[in-house]
Amino acid sequence: MDPIHSTSTFTEIVNEEVIYQNPLLFLKIWEMSSDTPQFGPPTPWRWHSHMQVEFLVVIEGQLGIQTKHDYTVMAPGDVMVLGSSQPHRTYKHSADALRQIVFQIDLKQHFDLSTMPYLHCFSELTHPLEQFNELFQSNDAVKQAAYNLIMQIYEESQSRKIGYELAISAAVKNLLLLMLRNDNRDFSALVEDSGISRVRPALDFIDEHLSERISVEDMCSVLNLSYHYFIKYFKKVMGISFVDYVNYKRIKKAERLLLTGDLSIMEVSFEVGILNMAQFYKLFKRHNQCSPKEFKQRMRSQSGLTPLLAQAD
Structure with a gap:
């Protein structure tokens, strides 16, 4: 074959x-x-x-x-x-x-x-x-x-x-x-006390509510921290800001939904809690260097794989 x-x-x-x-x-x-x-x-x-x-x-x-x-x-x-x-x-x-x-x-x-x-x-x-x-x-x-x-x-x-x-x-x-x-x-x-266990409840909350609006205030309530302390502490522990982390998790979920092939791009955007399509396209392209449509086509077809196969052989 x-x-x-x-x-x-x-x-x-x-x-x-x-x-x-x-x-x-x-x-x-x-x-x-x-x-x-x-x-x-x-x-x-x-x-x-x-x-x-x-x-x-x-x-x-x-x-x-x-x-x-x-x-x-x-x-x-x-x-x-x-x-x-x-x-x-x-x-x-x-x-x-x-x-x-x-x-x-x-x-x-x-x-x-x-x-x-x-x-x-x-x-x-x-x-x-x-x-x-x-x-x-x-x-x-x-x-x-x-x-x-x-x-x-x-x-x-x-x-x-x-x-x-x-x-x-x-x-x-x-x-x-x-x-x-x-x-x-x-x-x-990165080699310092990360405090990952302290923010674990916030990370779990984010995973469970990706399809909803997630605010800093929600996280402050979960961890019982002040607004400004949470912002600084989260970035120190995770290495990226709270907003960037939430966006990262949304795009990762979007990738999985696009791979299923069951939802339209707009439906995927709504499912991961991004109601502005322009914002969804912007974030998706930032993480994948291609649009959601291009990502879906590339992953569902052989067209993007053939040149790589040729190079490998």
């Missing part, structure tokens, strides 16, 4: 529920394999997402993967990370047998009081995790080390020897440390 010319109709995004293998470790890791000669995007080639971060490791064969921004063909030894709730879809890229490790994890659950100041270094808001893929692609030593750590986590989860929980927790922290210390971005300004 020729992946460039194969057809793939998109109907909906599957919001996948991840059942943890060990609820206290907040992760699921397993091997997927295919020995069949068939390859190329299936029909339909469905998108899916989940709240957990996902690492992909290819042991054998080639894996094609499309995300919101990119298309990649992974080869043996390659590692890729996908951020929380990021839509993606994969397929077997060659006739060779394919073996891969899929590692899904709720990263924030692996931060305790002593390591909480580093949580922002892996924030989807200020430092998208996909940017770490540039590190894996440019630094073979880091890629190999990440590969080995993920394989160690997989082997420990399979063996379940005494103390395997300690071994997995240590490997997860070593994986985060590896990424942190080898990344080119300056994280020093």
Whole structure:
């Protein structure tokens, strides 16, 4: 099958529920394999997402993967990370047998009081995790080390020897440390007591009321803080202003709604609490460098994927 010319109709995004293998470790890791000669995007080639971060490791064969921004063909030894709730879809890229490790994890659950100041270094808001893929692609030593750590986590989860929980927790922290210390971005300004637990009720309130008007006064009431103190404190903790955070969450929800294909652009705008269409277009383009209509067309068709496929081959 020729992946460039194969057809793939998109109907909906599957919001996948991840059942943890060990609820206290907040992760699921397993091997997927295919020995069949068939390859190329299936029909339909469905998108899916989940709240957990996902690492992909290819042991054998080639894996094609499309995300919101990119298309990649992974080869043996390659590692890729996908951020929380990021839509993606994969397929077997060659006739060779394919073996891969899929590692899904709720990263924030692996931060305790002593390591909480580093949580922002892996924030989807200020430092998208996909940017770490540039590190894996440019630094073979880091890629190999990440590969080995993920394989160690997989082997420990399979063996379940005494103390395997300690071994997995240590490997997860070593994986985060590896990424942190080898990344080119300056994280020093983020490494301080974040106070994330203090604003958690406000973040939950925002998630639950995105389709409504959300004001600073609402947040002050939830957290029992004064107006000016909340504004300063929220930005210090989250790294961005309250207004920018709410807009970010609205646009992320809009992206998911556009991917379902069920609502018009105006309906999506209203559903995420933006009643001014001009404002919705402006915010959406700021986050995606394209209009909502262009985003929907790009994600639902092969037209935007074909040039990337050609470059990858």
